[in-house]
Amino acid sequence: MIASDLLDVRVxxxxxxxxxxxxxxxxxxxxxxxxxxxxxxxxxxxxSPRTRSSFLGYERSRVRHPWPIAPLVRRRHRGTFLAHWEDVARVPDRDDGTDPEREPVVVLQVGYTRYTAGL
Structure with a gap:
């Protein structure tokens, strides 16, 4: 698996x-x-529960400028969380023989924990 197999995938x-x-x-x-x-x-x-876009580096807690970009990006990503890899039950697999037209998804385990995404 490569990183691009996970990015922009529904959870x-x-x-x-x-x-x-x-x-x-x-x-x-x-x-x-x-x-x-x-x-x-x-x-x-x-x-991120609201958007598929990147944080563009604004997840770092001390980044405040340029204004108004920093607050807008943070607002757009409110509710974003970190799910530890151990809490992931299933990831998309291109070679599993399923229908290629089906949307790939990541499934989290029962009782997963939402950690803060900020750095």
């Missing part, structure tokens, strides 16, 4: 209720060294 809870779209991925660098840096590991998915 459902375990009961099939839509909760938003994947707008970003969060990685942590805690794997075995790969050159000078530690290897990256997928930590979770950033899910």
């Amino acid at each position: 459902l809870d375990a009961g099939g209720t839509p909760v938003g779209w994947v707008v970003d991925l969060r990685f942590v660098l805690d794997g075995p060294p790969d050159g000078r840096l530690a290897g990256a590991r997928l930590h979770g998915l950033v899910v």
